[in-house]
Amino acid sequence: MEIRLRLNGQDIALDVAPDETLQHALRWTAGIESARSTCGIGVCGACAVLVDGRVMSSCLILAPLADGRAIETVEALPEDDPVIAAFVAETAFQCSYCTPGFVIAVKALLADDPDPNEATIRERLSGNLCRCGSYDAIVAATQRAARAARRT
Numbered sequence: 351m352e353i354r355l356r357l358n359g360q361d362i363a364l365d366v367a368p369d370e371t372l373q374h375a376l377r378w379t380a381g382i383e384s385a386r387s388t389c390g391i392g393v394c395g396a397c398a399v400l401v402d403g404r405v406m407s408s409c410l411i412l413a414p415l416a417d418g419r420a421i422e423t424v425e426a427l428p429e430d431d432p433v434i435a436a437f438v439a440e441t442a443f444q445c446s447y448c449t450p451g452f453v454i455a456v457k458a459l460l461a462d463d464p465d466p467n468e469a470t471i472r473e474r475l476s477g478n479l480c481r482c483g484s485y486d487a488i489v490a491a492t493q494r495a496a497r498a499a500r501r502t
């Protein structure tokens with residue numbers, strides 16, 4: 351079946367199976383490599399994308415249910431995006447497999463709360479797992495990105 355999405359600012363049509371996840375359709379049909387799957391059951395956040403501006407695990411959404419939605423992924427972010435710059439500056443990754451999902455979660459957090467404290471950051475990012483244990487650096491990157499956004 352065909353669904354229509356606004357994917358990273360572009361209107362597209364995707365052929366999907368009725369039981370296919372949005373994560374699978376994004377990664378394997380639309381070529382969005384940042385939509386990564388690890389757990390496949392909504393635990394790790396590696397597949398996080400913005401759906402109509404809200405962070406969601408794309409492995410938990412059936413692709414047909416995303417018809418008509420606006421989807422944003424890290425591929426849409428400019429090279430000088432403050433969250434990406436902050437992750438680089440704080441070396442907030444090791445293997446970086448989790449990084450796109452964390453960046454999306456941080457974007458959503460800062461859109462809601464431009465000056466989050468550490469407890470809020472840890473709570474809001476608790477749906478994202480980093481097997482390399484880069485959590486302290488990810489918190490520092492979030493705080494750095496928040497400071498940068500407040501200066502602009």
Ligand code: FES
Nearest residue numbers: 388390392395409
């Ligand atoms: S792969 Fe979707 S939350 Fe883990």
Ligand code: FES
Nearest residue numbers: 444446480481482
């Ligand atoms: S940097 Fe390796 S899983 Fe997070």
